[in-house]
Amino acid sequence: MAPPAAAEGVAPDPWVSVTPEGYYRFTAPQATVQEIVGGTPQVVELQGNIGPAGTWSDLAMDPSGTDYPTQVGILEPGLYYYQYTATFPDRTKKSFRNPATPVAVTSHPTWNTFFVPGPSVQWMSDVANGGEVAELTYDSPVADDERTTLVWTPPGYDAERADAYPVLYLLADGDQSVDEWTELGRAPQVLDNLAAEGALADMVVVMAQVGGDDARAELLDGVVAAARGAYNVSEDGAGQAVAGIGTGAHQALEVLRSDPGTFSEVGAFSVTFPERPRDPNRTEVAEINEGTDRLRVYVGNVLDPSYNKTHDLLRTLERTGVEHEFDGVDPDSGDTWDTWREGLRDFASRVFQDDAGHGPREGHGPLDEKYTPPATGSISTPHVDENGIVTFETGTQFADAKDVTVWANWAPNGAWFRVPMTKVGDRWRLAMGPLDGFYYYRYVVDGVDVKDPEDTVNTLTGVSPLFVPGETDRLLGDLPADERGTLSTLTYDSAVAGEERTAYVWTPKGYDANRAEPYPVLYLNHGGGQNYGDWVEVGRAPQILDHYIKDGSIVPMVVVMGNGNSPDFPAELMENLAPAARAEYNIADDAANQAIAGLSMGAMNTLNTWLTRPGQFGWMGAFSGGLFFNTPQFDPAAVNAETRLARVYTGDKTDFTYQATMNLLELLETNGITHEFAGVTQGPHGFDVWQKNLIDFLPRLFRDPENTEGVELRAVVPEGENGVLALSVADDGSGVTLDGPQNTGTALRFRGQLPTVTVTDSRSVAQAGVTGWAVTGQAYSFDSGARLLDAKHLGWTPRIESPRAGLVAGDARATALGGGEGLVIPGRLASATPEGRLGSATIGADLVLDVPVDTDPGEYAGTLSLSLFPVD
Numbered sequence: 001m002a003p004p005a006a007a008e009g010v011a012p013d014p015w016v017s018v019t020p021e022g023y024y025r026f027t028a029p030q031a032t033v034q035e036i037v038g039g040t041p042q043v044v045e046l047q048g049n050i051g052p053a054g055t056w057s058d059l060a061m062d063p064s065g066t067d068y069p070t071q072v073g074i075l076e077p078g079l080y081y082y083q084y085t086a087t088f089p090d091r092t093k094k095s096f097r098n099p100a101t102p103v104a105v106t107s108h109p110t111w112n113t114f115f116v117p118g119p120s121v122q123w124m125s126d127v128a129n130g131g132e133v134a135e136l137t138y139d140s141p142v143a144d145d146e147r148t149t150l151v152w153t154p155p156g157y158d159a160e161r162a163d164a165y166p167v168l169y170l171l172a173d174g175d176q177s178v179d180e181w182t183e184l185g186r187a188p189q190v191l192d193n194l195a196a197e198g199a200l201a202d203m204v205v206v207m208a209q210v211g212g213d214d215a216r217a218e219l220l221d222g223v224v225a226a227a228r229g230a231y232n233v234s235e236d237g238a239g240q241a242v243a244g245i246g247t248g249a250h251q252a253l254e255v256l257r258s259d260p261g262t263f264s265e266v267g268a269f270s271v272t273f274p275e276r277p278r279d280p281n282r283t284e285v286a287e288i289n290e291g292t293d294r295l296r297v298y299v300g301n302v303l304d305p306s307y308n309k310t311h312d313l314l315r316t317l318e319r320t321g322v323e324h325e326f327d328g329v330d331p332d333s334g335d336t337w338d339t340w341r342e343g344l345r346d347f348a349s350r351v352f353q354d355d356a357g358h359g360p361r362e363g364h365g366p367l368d369e370k371y372t373p374p375a376t377g378s379i380s381t382p383h384v385d386e387n388g389i390v391t392f393e394t395g396t397q398f399a400d401a402k403d404v405t406v407w408a409n410w411a412p413n414g415a416w417f418r419v420p421m422t423k424v425g426d427r428w429r430l431a432m433g434p435l436d437g438f439y440y441y442r443y444v445v446d447g448v449d450v451k452d453p454e455d456t457v458n459t460l461t462g463v464s465p466l467f468v469p470g471e472t473d474r475l476l477g478d479l480p481a482d483e484r485g486t487l488s489t490l491t492y493d494s495a496v497a498g499e500e501r502t503a504y505v506w507t508p509k510g511y512d513a514n515r516a517e518p519y520p521v522l523y524l525n526h527g528g529g530q531n532y533g534d535w536v537e538v539g540r541a542p543q544i545l546d547h548y549i550k551d552g553s554i555v556p557m558v559v560v561m562g563n564g565n566s567p568d569f570p571a572e573l574m575e576n577l578a579p580a581a582r583a584e585y586n587i588a589d590d591a592a593n594q595a596i597a598g599l600s601m602g603a604m605n606t607l608n609t610w611l612t613r614p615g616q617f618g619w620m621g622a623f624s625g626g627l628f629f630n631t632p633q634f635d636p637a638a639v640n641a642e643t644r645l646a647r648v649y650t651g652d653k654t655d656f657t658y659q660a661t662m663n664l665l666e667l668l669e670t671n672g673i674t675h676e677f678a679g680v681t682q683g684p685h686g687f688d689v690w691q692k693n694l695i696d697f698l699p700r701l702f703r704d705p706e707n708t709e710g711v712e713l714r715a716v717v718p719e720g721e722n723g724v725l726a727l728s729v730a731d732d733g734s735g736v737t738l739d740g741p742q743n744t745g746t747a748l749r750f751r752g753q754l755p756t757v758t759v760t761d762s763r764s765v766a767q768a769g770v771t772g773w774a775v776t777g778q779a780y781s782f783d784s785g786a787r788l789l790d791a792k793h794l795g796w797t798p799r800i801e802s803p804r805a806g807l808v809a810g811d812a813r814a815t816a817l818g819g820g821e822g823l824v825i826p827g828r829l830a831s832a833t834p835e836g837r838l839g840s841a842t843i844g845a846d847l848v849l850d851v852p853v854d855t856d857p858g859e860y861a862g863t864l865s866l867s868l869f870p871v872d
Contacts, residue, residue, distance in 0.1 A: 013098045013112050021653060023073030024114070028084055028098070030066055037094045041086035043447065044068045047095070048082025050075070050417065052410045054338050055432045057417040058085070071654070073412055074682065077118025079186060079337070083110045091402040091446055106179040113183070123193045123345060128769035130192030131155050133182060136206070138226035142218045149223055150178055150207040151231060152188055154195055155770045157204070159232050166203040166352045167233035168241040169223065169263075170344070171248030173272070174211050181207040184337040190345050196770040198806055198835025201352035204233050215251040216258055237291060241351040243267030245340050246306065250274070253313075257284055261291025267347040269298045270306040270335045271313055285321050294350065294358075295324040298343040302371040302389055303334030303431060311370050328364025331387060331434065373431060376424055380454040381464075388434030388468050392421065394443065395453060399426035401445045406430055408441035408466070413654070414688025418444055436470030438477075440538050440687070460533025465540075475547045475695060476540045484546045485509050487536065490560070492580035496572040503532050503562035503577060505585060506542050508549045510556070513586050520557040520702040521587040522619075523573060524694075525564045525598030525605055532563045538687050541694060548698055555702040557595075558587045564598070569605040570612055591642040595701050597621030599690045600657060604628050607664070610646070614638035619701050620646045623693040624685055626660030627667070636671045645700055646675040649693040654684040725763055725773060727868035730756040738849050747817040747850040754796065754845040757829065759868060761837045771870035772806070774831040775843065779823035782849075782862035789851055789860055792822035796845040798829045806836020809843070817850040823864070831871065 017025045026046050034040055044061040050072050051057030061068035061084070081104075085095045095110040097103075105111040117125055136149045157165070170187065172178050181187040187207060194200035206227045210218040219242075227233055234240055242263040244252040249268035256266050257280055280288065288295075295317075299310040307329075317324045327346060333339045350356035374383045374391050383391040392406050405418035421428040440463040443450045455464040469477055478484075490503045511519070524541060526534045535541040541559065548554040560581045566572040573596075582589055596617045598606040603625020610620045611634035620643065646668075650661035668675045678696060683689040740750035761773060779791035795815040800807055810828030814820025830843045851860075 012104075013101050013114070015098050016112075016114060019071070019073075019653075021074065023071045023654065024075060024116075025071040026061065026069065026084075028061060028068045030063060030068055032099075033068060033084070033086065033096075036096050036099060037086040039088065041094075042089045043087040045085050045087070045418075046070055046072070046082060047085050048080055049336070050080060050082065050411070051419055051432070052435055053433055054078075054333055054336055055419055057411070057419050058405060059411070059415075059417055072415070075116045075412055077116045077121040079113060079115050079121075079124070079184065079341075081105060081108070081111045081113045081184065083108075083112065087447070105183045107175065107177040122765055124186045124189045124341060125193070125765070126189055127192035127196055127765060128767070128771075129155060130770055131157070131188065131195065133188050136226055136230055138222055140212070140218060141221040142212045142214045147209075147222070148178065149226065150182060151227065152191055152205040152207070153231070154191075154200070154202055154204070157232075161232055164232050164234040164239065166201060166239040166241070167227060167231075168203055168205045168243065168265075168348065168351055169219070169227075170205060170207045171219070171242065171244030171251055172207070172209040173244075173246030173248050176209065176245065176248075178207055178209040180337075185341050185344060187344060190341065191348060192770060193765050194345065194349055196765050196768060196834045198833050199349045203352060204231055205348070206233075209248075210251055211247070216255055219251065219255060220259065220262070237261045237264050238293075239264075239352070241265035241267070243269065243344070243347055245269045246272040246335070247274070253277075256288060256292065256295065260284070260287040264292060265294040265296075265351045266292060267296050267298065267343070267351075268313070269340045269343045270300060270304055271297070271310060272306050273309055273313075276312070279316055279320050280322065289321075289323050292323070294356075295322065296327060296347060296350070297324060298327045298330070298339070298347070299367065300330045300334040300336070300339040301332070301387065301434065302373075302385075303433070304339065305335055307334075307367075308370040311367050314367060325358045326360060326367070328360030329367050330364055376427060376429070381452070382466050384435075384466075384468050388436055388470055389431060390433050390435050390466065390468060392430045393424075394421070394428045396426040397453060398428055398443075398445050401428070403446060404428040405444045406441055407444050407449070408439045409686055409688060410435065410439050413652075413683035414686045415654075415684050416686075433468075434470075435466075435468040437468060437473035438540060438691075439466040439468070440464065441466055458533075458537040460531055461537045463538060465537060475544045476691065477547075478543060479546045479550060483509065483550055485542065485549060486511065487542050490581060490584055492576060494563075494566075494572060494576045496566055496568050496576060497563075501563050501576075503560055503581070504536050505561070505581065506545055506559040507585065508545070508556040508558070511558070511586075515586055518586050518588040518593065520555060520593040520595070521581070521585075522557055522559045522595040522597065522698075522701065523578070524559055524561045525596070525602030526561070527598070527600030527602050527625075530602075531565065532561050535561045539691060539694070544691070544695055544698065554698050557702065558585050560585075560587075564602050564605050570609040573605075573609055574613060574616065591615055591618040592644070593618070593702060595619030595621070597623065597694070597697060598625065599623040599693075600625045600685065601628075603657075608632055610643075611639055615642045618642050618644040621649065621693070621697040622647075622661075622664070623649045623690045624651055624655055624657045624661065626657060626664035628657075628660055631667065634671075636673050640672075640674050643674065646673065647678055647697060647700065648675060649678045649689075649696070650680060651683050651685055651689040652680050655689065656685055724760055725768075725868065725870065726760045727775065727866065728758045728760075729866060730758070736847070738847065740849075741851075743853060744850075746853070747815075748853055748855060750849040750851075752847045752849075754847055754864075756801070757843040757845075757866060759830075759832075759841045759843065761832070761839065761841075763837075768834070768837065768870065770834055772832040772834050772837045773868060774871045775829040775866060775868050776810075776826040777823055777829050777845075777864055777866050778826040779862060779864045782860040789855070789862075790816070790822075791862065792816035793849055793851050794823050794862070794864070795820055795848050795850070796823065796827065796829075797848075798843065798845045800830060801842035801844050802840070804836055804841075806833040807841055808832070808836075815848060815850040817852070818848075826867070829866065 045058040061070040208223045242252045249271035404421045411417040421430040452464040485508045494501045562577045603622040738750035738752040741748035779794040782789040797812040798809040813827040
């Protein structure tokens with residue numbers, strides 16, 4: 001299981017809690033919700049950027065007791081924003097937040113937020129001892145009203161510093177408030193972490209919204225003038241930078257053209273032009289290039305509405321000769337704060353830095369052509385492009401619907417989320433991604449589940465498959481036709497059910513019906529409410545088997561997937577389906593070559609058959625199931641006698657059969673039945689779990705135990721390895737004897753070496769903040785028993801034994817007789833900046849003791865105390 005999220009991951013919303021496993025649980029009291037929305041809603045949902053790739057998604061909060069509860073997880077680290085939405089029978093909706101919480105997002109007053117910490121988002125986590133954010137109000141020169149900006153000042157900001165601070169102005173998009181830079185952009189955390197890493201110039205950052213009739217005047221005569229009046233910031237172009245999102249990016253580019261040289265560095269995130277701007281002329285280009293050190297352009301993937309406009313901007317810059325940098329297409333997100341936050345981190349780390357690079361970030365791609373989505377009416381099943389962007393489009397049959405969503409297992413760990421579609425003409429449309437892997441979906445039309453009417457291939461289940469090739473789920477993808485096994489249907493008469501029934505049968509590539517040795521057989525069973533088609537249409541069993549045969553990872557076998565909906569499953573299988581399968585296919589009938597497995601209800605049927613028909617199946621797998629209704633009578637010794645492998649699987653605690661599986665394990669243990677527990681498969685009661693179970697189970701089947709060996713692996717994570725700031729001195733307890741003396745004429749001089757000092761710093765940025773560390777030394781009087789010599793007589797010359805950037809030796813400290821003050825007051829042995837603090841540092845020093853030439857004889861002993869502490 002993933003570790004539970006840290007305390008900071010919980011929002012200030014008392015309706016939100018985190019389970020020990022790391023699931024975020026939302027519990028809204030029904031009475032409170034009904035009071036807020038003014039009635040009893042038909043549906044209450046959690047809505048937020050909780051879907052794949054941060055897609056805005058809906059999750060039902062079904063009533064339970066006095067509450068509307070739901071949960072989501074285990075979530076990837078990051079910032080999440082959400083709201084609660086009530087839908088009434090007429091499909092009208094009302095969104096709200098917990099009224100006991102303050103407004104978390106100014107421009108979206110119904111939203112709340114929470115942050116899930118983790119190593120991948122350490123760069124946007126809270127930092128101790130970071131910079132400060134303050135409001136700055138000013139009178140707008142354009143609108144003639146009072147407006148507010150936000151100003152971040154770096155740690156140690158000095159308003160009286162002789163050199164003014166360089167300043168970066170960040171401009172919000174037109175529909176954003178200035179507060180979004182902090183509320184969703186986490187700009188202070190991004191800047192604090194860069195500062196802590198030593199990757200940020202010592203600068204001030206001003207966040208503003210400069211909409212209105214004259215954005216140039218609002219920026220230069222309003223925001224910039226106010227910042228100069230209130231803060232010690234540069235007024236020189238070389239010390240000024242500007243960047244913006246959307247229309248804010250357009251405003252930054254307009255000032256670049258109208259006032260070249262005012263800002264030496266300009267960043268454009270997802271730029272939006274109200275209309276196509278004219279090309280700059282030669283004079284403007286020359287002035288822009290002369291006055292600008294960096295113009296850097298950022299954009300998200302093809303879901304970013306500014307994608308094609310950014311393409312046009314880049315071509316214009318190239319055609320006219322404006323020098324620029326392109327960060328490349330961010331493949332992971334579109335016009336979201338995930339895109340802009342990362343862009344801010346990149347741009348802020350470059351401005352006012354002489355050695356900043358010019359190329360795109362790793363993993364970002366070119367923007368060589370515009371994106372053209374599939375034309376309306378041109379797709380009937382989901383369209384998947386080469387980058388994993390998926391487009392859904394309905395037919396016109398839902399033209400009168402009030403809302404349509406796509407409901408699929410793309411929530412974390414395979415849970416089901418609804419993603420709203422947008423009406424385009426008489427159709428409903430959705431583009432999302434990038435996705436990667438296998439999903440199954442259906443539409444929800446005005447609250448009613450509807451299988452995709454255009455899916456005429458998968459007819460046995462209520463869902464349709466969607467496979468997106470990528471880095472995950474290779475075993476679930478289709479192989480070329482000539483590399484696959486054969487999937488056929490078997491029709492047989494069922495005396496138990498009193499009807500003709502159908503089963504799917506998979507035979508491996510190269511199957512030989514006349515082979516002398518019959519093939520081993522696996523009877524693979526579906527769950528409750530399912531049928532023989534589920535392992536094929538949803539479970540992807542044929543694809544998994546095909547890949548395993550191609551890879552040589554499983555024993556060639558035949559797999560029979562029958563109809564498990566029967567009042568007496570053991571009889572149905574053993575007296576009807578199995579004989580029919582043996583009559584049609586070249587398969588075995590002995591325990592050593594017969595296996596049985598199933599999911600949920602199919603696991604119950606599997607267990608009942610295995611236990612009550614001992615000697616029939618040597619291999620058994622139970623996926624997310626137990627003996628739900630009753631425990632059959634069975635003979636443990638007989639079951640053990642023929643069983644080669646009995647392996648039990650379960651999802652995590654969100655799998656509603658989890659406890660039934662735990663009870664099953666206890667039953668098997670109590671009765672002495674040999675079995676294996678595969679451990680917990682992270683995820684709920686669904687095919688994401690069961691596919692993993694099947695993938696694990698298949699390679700174990702029909703293997704000779706005598707030819708199988710295991711290698712036990714152990715991993716021990718010791719305590720105290722992380723979060724340490726420690727000092728050690730290589731002193732064996734005997735101390736240091738200073739050599740000498742040397743008579744200098746004015747003093748008797750003794751020399752020696754300080755024992756090796758090692759500083760180890762493994763603190764995270766969240767723990768260290770923007771601090772480095774320092775080691776100081778202070779001496780105490782030397783005593784011979786007859787005379788004291790003050791510590792001012794001891795001095796040193798520090799040195800770094802393991803040099804690196806950001807690690808500095810302290811200044812030499814002369815003795816009192818050498819014209820200094822010695823170590824009677826602490827002297828710095830060494831220090832590290834945030835850039836140089838991490839890891840181990842080895843430090844040494846040359847020691848010198850100068851005493852008067854008339855010092856009484858004797859052995860003088862003193863103490864040099866070394867101290868380690870964090871410093872800003």
